[in-house]
Amino acid sequence: MSFITDIKTLAALGSGVIGSGWVSRALAHGLDVVAWDPAPGAEAALRKRVANAWGALEKQGLAPGASQDRLRFVATIEECVRDADFIQESAPERLELKLELHAQISAAAKPNALIGSSTSGLLPSEFYEGSTHPERCVVGHPFNPVYLLPLVEVVGGKNTAPEAVQAAMKVYESLGMRPLHVRKEVPGFIADRLLEALWREALHLVNDGVATTGEIDDAIRFGAGLRWSFMGTFLTYTLAGGDAGMRHFMAQFGPALQLPWTYLPAPELTEKLIDDVVEGTSEQLGSHSISALERYRDDCLLAVLEAVKTTKAKHGMSFTE
Numbered sequence: 001m002s003f004i005t006d007i008k009t010l011a012a013l014g015s016g017v018i019g020s021g022w023v024s025r026a027l028a029h030g031l032d033v034v035a036w037d038p039a040p041g042a043e044a045a046l047r048k049r050v051a052n053a054w055g056a057l058e059k060q061g062l063a064p065g066a067s068q069d070r071l072r073f074v075a076t077i078e079e080c081v082r083d084a085d086f087i088q089e090s091a092p093e094r095l096e097l098k099l100e101l102h103a104q105i106s107a108a109a110k111p112n113a114l115i116g117s118s119t120s121g122l123l124p125s126e127f128y129e130g131s132t133h134p135e136r137c138v139v140g141h142p143f144n145p146v147y148l149l150p151l152v153e154v155v156g157g158k159n160t161a162p163e164a165v166q167a168a169m170k171v172y173e174s175l176g177m178r179p180l181h182v183r184k185e186v187p188g189f190i191a192d193r194l195l196e197a198l199w200r201e202a203l204h205l206v207n208d209g210v211a212t213t214g215e216i217d218d219a220i221r222f223g224a225g226l227r228w229s230f231m232g233t234f235l236t237y238t239l240a241g242g243d244a245g246m247r248h249f250m251a252q253f254g255p256a257l258q259l260p261w262t263y264l265p266a267p268e269l270t271e272k273l274i275d276d277v278v279e280g281t282s283e284q285l286g287s288h289s290i291s292a293l294e295r296y297r298d299d300c301l302l303a304v305l306e307a308v309k310t311t312k313a314k315h316g317m318s319f320t321e
């Protein structure tokens, strides 16, 4: 089956924080958007959120014809999805609710219209169980604010066609996003597994009276947080191993993972794990030398620092605030 990838109309179901982010992104990319949300006052709240995001989207650059006026709010699920080329659900994170909602959405949608769910970690095999044409159903997990952050994790369930995953990635790309295919269906996918681990440790630190929430946030935003905007943990640590790279880093700091620094049980540091990490990071390094990547890292850091400083000053804040 071929799926619609050249989309003109996007349907958004659920128009809270995430749904309104999708609506804003789609409108800014010049699409027609049809939205539905059962809450009283949802239309006014959605239009207000879109208006609030529009300034940033204008600065980023709007597609030709992009307009907030191309948003239509409707009264039923059927009306919302009937003529849509792509459907994005952003309803509350409850399995039973999503299961029932997707049965209704998929029954009313065009059979070749892809359906994405914004779920943060529920399994698509479970909540698409009652869907019509489940082969076109995927997870498209975005990050807040959806209208600016490019990452979207794309996950298929047991009934999802591999071509549907590829087609959905193409659609998300057309919306200016950076899709990441999560190849194994696991709760929390990739990004939230990482974020939740950090979050769990942060709560332990607060609970144990070690640091305040502000101190913990400072520990992130003045250190690793700055690096993370342009270089992930594995490549960062490869550089931290100096010229000897990841193998030296693993030898020096790997054993410390077994110490009780963290409440999270560490994996056993087997030879295979070390080899997998070394091989993975070697691939990431590609033909770049450590010193070339150090210069790249430093240039990126300077650029990010300057950008944060200028933007904070524009908002009346000092750099250290």
Ligand SMILES: NC(=O)C1=CN([C@@H]2O[C@H](COP(=O)(O)OP(=O)(O)OC[C@H]3O[C@@H](n4cnc5c(N)ncnc54)[C@H](O)[C@@H]3O)[C@@H](O)[C@H]2O)C=CC1
Pocket (backbone or CB within 6 Å): 013, 014, 015, 016, 017, 018, 019, 036, 037, 038, 039, 042, 089, 090, 091, 092, 093, 097, 101, 118, 119, 120, 121, 141, 142, 143, 144
């Ligand atoms: N807030 C976040 O940081 C992120 C949330 N997500 C996911 O996005 C989805 C939505 O989350 P939020 O926007 O944060 O929640 P929210 O609470 O801001 O919005 C949910 C919206 O769904 C509406 N709603 C209630 N029942 C509904 C139904 N039966 N059908 C359709 N809509 C219904 C509500 O009226 C509300 O406007 C969840 O699956 C969540 O896991 C994904 C990424 C980040």
Ligand SMILES: C[N+](C)(C)CC(=O)CC(=O)[O-]
Pocket (backbone or CB within 6 Å): 120, 142, 143, 144, 192, 195
């Ligand atoms: C808290 N959360 C699990 C809903 C967060 C996300 O899913 C992604 C984000 O925007 O951080």
